Each structure stands twice: as structure tokens, then as C-alpha cells.
Amino acid sequence: MKYQFIAEHRESHSVEKMAELLGVSRSGYYAWKERPESARSREDEALTERIRAIQERVKFRYGSPRITRELSREGTRVDHNRVARLMSAHGLGAKPRKKHRVATTDSKHDLAVVIDLHARKVVGWALGTSLAAELVIQAFLMACITRKPPKGLLFHSDRGVQYASRAFREKLSAWGMRQSMSRKGNCWDNAPAEAFFKSLKTELIGGHIYRTRAEARTAVFEYIECFYNRVRLHSALDYRTPMEYELITA
Numbered sequence: 207m208k209y210q211f212i213a214e215h216r217e218s219h220s221v222e223k224m225a226e227l228l229g230v231s232r233s234g235y236y237a238w239k240e241r242p243e244s245a246r247s248r249e250d251e252a253l254t255e256r257i258r259a260i261q262e263r264v265k266f267r268y269g270s271p272r273i274t275r276e277l278s279r280e281g282t283r284v285d286h287n288r289v290a291r292l293m294s295a296h297g298l299g300a301k302p303r304k305k306h307r308v309a310t311t312d313s314k315h316d317l318a319v320v321i322d323l324h325a326r327k328v329v330g331w332a333l334g335t336s337l338a339a340e341l342v343i344q345a346f347l348m349a350c351i352t353r354k355p356p357k358g359l360l361f362h363s364d365r366g367v368q369y370a371s372r373a374f375r376e377k378l379s380a381w382g383m384r385q386s387m388s389r390k391g392n393c394w395d396n397a398p399a400e401a402f403f404k405s406l407k408t409e410l411i412g413g414h415i416y417r418t419r420a421e422a423r424t425a426v427f428e429y430i431e432c433f434y435n436r437v438r439l440h441s442a443l444d445y446r447t448p449m450e451y452e453l454i455t456a
Contacts, residue, residue: 209238213246217287253277253284254292264437266301267409275445300409317406317426318342320349321398323362324455326440327448328402328430329353333423339371346374350381357382364388364396401442405434 208228212221212235225232239246260276261268268276270290277284293299316337320330330349334341346361361383363369369387378385388396410429416422439445446454 209235210245213239217285217291250292253282253288254296254298256280256282257289257293257298258296261298264433266298267433267438269300271441272439272445275439279439279445316341317403318345318368319399319402319430320345321402322353322448323398325448325451326398326402326442327435327452331426331430333419333426335419337366337368339368339373342366342368343374343377346377355381355383359383360386362386362388362396364399365390398442402434405438 208230211228212224212230215224221235222232225235241247256277257273260273270286270293273293274284274286274289277289316334318332318334318337318341319328321327322329329352330345330347332341332344332348334344342363349355359382361378363386365387368374369385375385406426406429410425416425435448437447439447440451443451
């Protein structure tokens with residue numbers, strides 16, 4: 207059917223041009239498209255529900271590229287433009303984080319993370335009220351206890367005083383690690399960590415101010431341990447999760 211052909215190729219060719227080449231009218235196509243019995247309409251409806259299910263599973267944190275990849279992983283190969291169109295039409299885009307104005311004395315938190323560069327997996331993290339040496343040591347020790355790294359591993363960080371402190375360097379030495387620090391003025395040298403914090407801010411925190419440290423820690427735990435490492439598709443890993451990438455490259 208000519209109208210069906212137009213519907214299947216509208217993401218890559220203009221409706222007007224295809225209608226002209228096929229000898230049909232644009233108005234006729236759009237009238238067909240709006241019919242409840244239209245196959246395309248039924249397909250769009252089913253696809254929209256699958257998109258909605260994915261967004262509900264990831265708490266509306268995905269844009270159209272990751273939704274398209276998730277659909278592909280589930281066995282449905284679909285054009286990205288079609289996914290983007292349906293998401294826009296049905297309000298299924300990533301939800302912006304609402305800003306909350308909650309005044310408390312325990313609402314400011316800093317976060318230190320240790321990332322396994324191979325799989326972009328967060329293997330250690332700590333939350334506190336100041337980004338002091340104790341905080342980065344907590345994150346470092348979590349990573350060491352969890353991963354049990356071999357001696358000689360390279361630990362890279364920015365040039366923060368926390369990582370240059372005697373206390374932290376002693377921990378590195380105790381675990382047999384070598385230290386590496388970002389060069390001055392090199393904004394790409396610590397890109398994986400910067401990418402993580404950008405995702406954390408966009409997908410979890412936004413303008414939210416947590417009432418207590420416990421509330422903040424619970425939210426961060428859920429984001430890192432339940433979502434970021436296990437569910438979130440990472441573009442740097444060819445849209446695999448860190449845990450999947452570790453398994454296939456083990």
C-alpha cells in the first residue's frame with residue numbers, strides 16, 4: 207500500500223516528495239495515518255508503550271538515543287528519529303529534576319568516587335560534608351576491599367590536595383599502587399570522572415537539596431549501585447552496562 211510505504215520511510219524522506227512520486231496526496235496520507243485501524247498507528251501505539259515501560263524502569267532518565275539502544279537490545283530495531291518523535295509526542299522524554307528549596311543544616315554533601323576505567327564502573331564511593339582527605343580515603347578503601355587489586359595498579363586522580371596528602375599517599379603505598387595525577391590545564395585528563403559527575407547531577411540530583419545525610423546517601427546508593435553500574439547504558443562501552451562489559455571482556 208502506498209500510504210504504508212510513506213509511513214515506513216518518512217524518517218528518511220519527506221512525505222511531500224514521496225506522495226508526489228507515488229501519485230497520492232499528502233492530505234490523503236495524513237487522513238490514512240489518523241485512522242485507528244492504520245497499521246502504522248497500531249505499531250506506533252505498541253512502540254510507545256514499550257518506550258514508556260523502559261522509561262518507568264529507568265525512572266525517566268533516558269533520552270531517545272539510549273531508548274533506541276534499549277529497544278534494540280530487546281530485539282526491536284527501530285529508527286532513532288521515530289523513537290524521538292514518539293517520545294516528544296507523548297511526553298516521554300527524560301524528566302528534568304525539580305528544584306526543591308529545603309533549608310536544613312545537613313544539606314550540603316560532597317562525593318568522592320573511584321572508577322574502574324576499563325568498564326567505567328564505580329567501584330568505590332563516599333559521601334560527606336566536605337571533600338577532605340578522609341572522604342577520598344573512604345572511597346579508595348571501598349574500592350580496594352571490593353576489588354582486591356593486584357600490586358602495581360595505577361591510580362589516577364586530579365591534582366586536589368586530598369590526593370596529594372600524606373594520609374592518602376600512605377594508603378596507596380600500603381596497597382602497592384602507583385600514583386598518577388592530571389597535568390595542569392589538561393581538561394580531558396580526568397574526563398571519565400567528570401562524565402560520571404555530570405550524569406549524577408543531571409539524572410539524580412538536579413536542584414534537589416536533601417534533608418539529611420541519610421536521605422542523600424540512600425539516593426546516591428540507589429543511583430550508583432542499582433542503576434549506574436547495573437542498568438545504565440554507557441555510550442563509551444558501545445551502550446552496554448559496566449557489569450555487562452566486565453563479563454564479556456573477562
